Amino acid sequence: MKHTLIELPYAYNALEPYLDGYTMEIHHSRHHQTYVDKLNAALEKYPDLQEKPIEELLKNLATLQVEETDRTAIRNHGGGVINHNLFWQNMNPANIADSQLISEINHTFKSLEEFKKAFTDSAVKLFGSGWTFLVRNEQNQLEFYNLSNQDSPYSKNHTPILALDIWEHAYYLKFQNKRVDYIENWWKVIKMI
Numbered sequence: 001m002k003h004t005l006i007e008l009p010y011a012y013n014a015l016e017p018y019l020d021g022y023t024m025e026i027h028h029s030r031h032h033q034t035y036v037d038k039l040n041a042a043l044e045k046y047p048d049l050q051e052k053p054i055e056e057l058l059k060n061l062a063t064l065q066v067e068e069t070d071r072t073a074i075r076n077h078g079g080g081v082i083n084h085n086l087f088w089q090n091m092n093p094a095n096i097a098d099s100q101l102i103s104e105i106n107h108t109f110k111s112l113e114e115f116k117k118a119f120t121d122s123a124v125k126l127f128g129s130g131w132t133f134l135v136r137n138e139q140n141q142l143e144f145y146n147l148s149n150q151d152s153p154y155s156k157n158h159t160p161i162l163a164l165d166i167w168e169h170a171y172y173l174k175f176q177n178k179r180v181d182y183i184e185n186w187w188k189v190i191k192m193i
């Protein structure tokens, strides 16, 4: 069984004027597709692993019975696949406010505004390519942090809730080097909180 690219549950231009359709199309149909293809290539020699959910592969990355180059490829491309899956889901215009999550954020980070500010600061400071995640940790508490490349919170045994792509391919066509503007526009399409 091969992994496949998920379809977006909305049109490429559905997030305009905040995020543009052209970037969305390239990002999904080329960048995300490439992670899917390279993950499948990395799993080619391991039919038993092809059947496992990507989350499980990333949780157990260190103990997978694979060659080291394949472990690296599974880490990079498996992460690339599921990080983007969550990224698209988070931005679905059909999402509605999650009052449970909002109340937990208020409790954990003082207020929603404080949380957004701190999460944004973290994303702005990320050096190079990576992601900023809101996660549920092993104590079932909320926290947020940056990870480099396509690393996944699942490899830390955390469950990601919000995923913000900070690779330049996510914003360069519209925002060039203005990462802060990209992040401000990204918040506008996050309806969950």
Ligand code: MN
Residues within 6 Å of the ligand: 027, 031, 084, 165, 167, 169, 170
């Ligand atoms: Mn991306």
